[in-house]
Amino acid sequence: MFNSLPILLIAIFITILIGLVGIILYHLYMYVTQTKLHISSNKNITILDRCSSIFPYWLPLLEGLQNFGQQILPDYPFRLMSLYKQTLMPFVIFYVTHPALAFITFFVLYYLFVRAKSPIPDRPFIRFNVLQSILLFLINSLLGAVFRALPIEFRMSLYGLILCNTLFWFVLSTISYSILKSIEGQYAKIPVISQAVRIQIDNQA
Template identity: 30%
Template sequence: MSWRGSTTTQDRIFASLPYLLPIASGVVYGVSLLQQFGLVGVLGFFQPIIDLNSGFLGLAIFIALFALVVNNTNISHFVRFNVFQALLLDIILVLMGIVLPLLLKLLAFLPGIETIGQVLSNTLFLGALVGGTYGIVQSLLGRYAEIPTISNVVYTQLR
């Protein structure tokens, strides 16, 4: 759905790269799942992105992408849309990284809360992996990645 104009190969590549951020943020939630299937080596592939996406450097990258790409009307709508959507996915994962441990500590008295926490972590990991991969594939194909609710917010903010 490239209704804002055609996309170049360069736009497609630049639009797909930011989706690595939510994937890297989501990998943290999937460590135990990857261990269960013997896929811990996958973490090594994402380690440089995980390092870039953590701490102060991660905040600086977020601010730079938002200020220099999303708010820059000289950059194509396609790239700005995908960067903004990837940043929103990353924000959701960061917020869940704050809320989930607090929630699990508050509910620690409940039997089976560890299992519920593990299921939620696995769900966040798989959601980040699927959402990021979907965004990358759609961007490389030159299509807008329509993620329910998040895409609507992005469209509204980029008009």
């Protein structure tokens, strides 16, 4: 319990730092280009909303790295692998060695943000991103289970590595895009996934 505390604190610190740096860089860019930020239909999205919306994406990110990243990243250039070892790998190891953590986090997020009778004050932007991160987590879990069910001969073949790389970059790109949109204070528009999230939110309204 106490050994895991520093890792959780580091994860929280990195998330806040990424959010703050992203927001600062974005506003500097907007100032230099003298353009205005258009937030989709909600001008009450605060900096706290943006930073808080980044946190839930740790769950699908770690799930994707566990399912696909560990198999293909060792074959990537040494610099990329070295960067991975120094940044995300400790979190992935912690995630893998504590399998119950994913389900606990899933239910906590669902209870606090997704339920119609949530105890947390209604923040539509945070709720959208939490629900989207949960959906991405479930998709990653399903894809990972299907990939592991394939014959090991196929998984270790060239076609298996191509499939694994495709799934890995799908995970990484969707999460990176969602985090970027959260930093900008805009709603992500991932085909099918974001639409499913909006339908779920509308049904609970």
